[in-house]
Amino acid sequence: MRQVKLGLWGADVSEVCFGSLAISPLQGRVTETEGISVLRYALERGVSWIDTAEIYDNYEQIAAAIKGHPEIQIVSKSYSVSAEEMRLSLERARTALNRDTLDFFLLHEQESAFTLKGHSRAWEELQRAKEKGIVRWIGISTHAVAGVRAGALLPGLDVIHPILNYQGLGIIDGTLSEMLEAISFASDLGIGIYAMKVFGGGHLTHDPEKAVAFIRSISGVQGMALGMSSREEVDYNLLLMAGKKVPRELQEKVKHRKRKLYIADWCQGCGLCLEACQQGALSIEKIAVVNAETCVLCGYCGRVCPHFCLKIV
Ligand code: SF4
Ligand code: SF4
Numbered sequence: 001m002r003q004v005k006l007g008l009w010g011a012d013v014s015e016v017c018f019g020s021l022a023i024s025p026l027q028g029r030v031t032e033t034e035g036i037s038v039l040r041y042a043l044e045r046g047v048s049w050i051d052t053a054e055i056y057d058n059y060e061q062i063a064a065a066i067k068g069h070p071e072i073q074i075v076s077k078s079y080s081v082s083a084e085e086m087r088l089s090l091e092r093a094r095t096a097l098n099r100d101t102l103d104f105f106l107l108h109e110q111e112s113a114f115t116l117k118g119h120s121r122a123w124e125e126l127q128r129a130k131e132k133g134i135v136r137w138i139g140i141s142t143h144a145v146a147g148v149r150a151g152a153l154l155p156g157l158d159v160i161h162p163i164l165n166y167q168g169l170g171i172i173d174g175t176l177s178e179m180l181e182a183i184s185f186a187s188d189l190g191i192g193i194y195a196m197k198v199f200g201g202g203h204l205t206h207d208p209e210k211a212v213a214f215i216r217s218i219s220g221v222q223g224m225a226l227g228m229s230s231r232e233e234v235d236y237n238l239l240l241m242a243g244k245k246v247p248r249e250l251q252e253k254v255k256h257r258k259r260k261l262y263i264a265d266w267c268q269g270c271g272l273c274l275e276a277c278q279q280g281a282l283s284i285e286k287i288a289v290v291n292a293e294t295c296v297l298c299g300y301c302g303r304v305c306p307h308f309c310l311k312i313v
Contacts, residue, residue, distance in 0.1 A: 001046030001238070004222040006192025010158050011103065011137055013073060014048040015223050016241055017194055022227030024056040029229040032061050039065040042234045049073040051161070051196075051225040053108055053141075054089055059096030067098075075104035075161070077141055081118060086125035090134060102135040106161060110140040111172065113150035127156045141196065143308060145174035145182045152186035159192040164221065166214035169200035169303050180218065187220025194223035202259065202312035203302050208240055230254075259297060261290045264309040273301040273310060 002015040023035030030038065035058070039050070043065065050062055053076055066072045074097060078089035093102055105126060110116050116123070129135045139159035140151040148162050162183060163169075168176030183193055195215050198204075204211045215224050228234050236254040239246045246254075267287035274282045281295040282288050288309070302310040 001048075001241070003048075006137070006159055006194065006222050007187070008190030010192035011049075011073060013223060014046055016047050016237065017075070017223055017225040018042050018047045018050045019196070019225040019227035020050050020052045020058055020062060021056050022229040022233075023061065024052070024058040032058075035061050035229070036065045038229060038231060038234060041231050042228060042238075043069065043072060045234065045238055047238075049075065049103070051075045052077075054078040054092065055108070059093060063096060063098050070099075073103035074099070075106065075159075076102065077106035077108035077161075078122075079108045080122040080125075083121045083125040086122040086129075090126075090129055094134070101133060104137045104139065104159060105129070105135045106138065106159070107140045110142050110147045110151060111144045112146035115147070116140070116150050116154065123154060130156060137192075139192075143170055143172045145171060145178045148179065148182035148186055152182075152189055152191055157191060159194070160186055161194055161196055161225070163197045164195040164215065164218075165198055165200045165204055165211060167200055167204065167303065169203055170197050170308050172306055172308070183218065183220050193221045194225060195221050196225050198224045198226060200302065202262075203297075205259075205312070208237075212240055259312050260292060261295050261297065261301070262311045262313040263288050263290060264307075264311075266307060267305075267309040268307060270306070272304050272306065276301045276304045 003012060004015050005012050018039060023030055023038055052058060052062055076093050080086040080089045090105060107119050107122060126138045130138050137158040139157050141161035142148055142151060143163045148160055151157055151160050163171055171179050187193060198215055199211050215221055226237050228237060232250060232253045236246055236250055269284050269287050271284055273288055279294045281291045282301060297312050
């Protein structure tokens with residue numbers, strides 16, 4: 001497993017961060033115990049850090065998996081707005097993860113300078129927590145070009161976790177090239193960057209080598225969070241990252257798992273995705289619905305949804 005340094009002054013971690021949303025109750029793909037087992041398996045194979053969030057509701061699961069392994073680093077995030085909310089978020093994480101010092105804590109899904117302004121009190125609290133040694137590294141996660149640009153200028157920020165994949169899927173306010181420019185801007189300031197949605201939320205799993213090679217080709221990005229919910233997915237991803245041939249049997253198990261278009265229940269029924277579907281597979285019945293018979297799982301609809309409701313799962 002390649003080791004990387006996040007930015008000029010950041011943490012030393014493995015190139016792959018374990019994306020724990022995939023084992024969390026939020027996605028409900030595996031039981032808590034199965035998730036612990038998958039996570040332990042990945043850690044035994046060299047993954048040295050874990051991405052989570054307050055809303056994933058899986059701190060206890062992670063605490064069980066990392067018991068006796070203080071060297072494993074954890075990133076968490078919250079939507080805190082006020083200083084008090086951030087204090088509570090940090091305390092919740094420290095207690096549930098059984099850690100006096102948190103490795104990373106981020107403001108979750110920041111869209112722009114405007115949203116960051118709205119969270120300024122929480123950010124100031126995060127900075128104070130860093131000064132006191134409660135948290136080592138602080139930052140933001142974002143689906144937006146403007147989020148990366150504004151985050152890069154936040155005082156004390158160490159790390160940004162932006163959405164990034166070779167089709168630009170899920171970027172809510174711009175193009176892929178604009179996102180790359182924003183990442184380059186942040187990286188020139190020495191900020192550490194690890195990518196999310198490398199496989200476009202499941203839309204790009206037909207060519208995983210290309211998806212990983214794209215992230216590795218961007219000089220300002222040091223690592224990537226990969227969601228994994230089975231041992232087979234761990235093996236598959238780690239072989240992929242090592243540039244090794246994935247045995248056909250494993251390919252079949254992971255790549256050819258039956259997939260479908262998942263439409264999140266926070267869909268606004270705006271209809272933008274209908275225009276992007278050449279198959280005519282989408283319609284609106286209060287929210288978007290898909291005709292699985294005609295859907296070819298091309299993923300084009302996911303690119304246009306402003307609320308990131310569409311995922312191939
Ligand atoms: S674009 Fe997104 S929010 Fe709009 S109808 Fe489609 S799935 Fe729903
Ligand atoms: S995945 Fe492709 S075919 Fe399926 S609904 Fe979306 S755009 Fe249409």
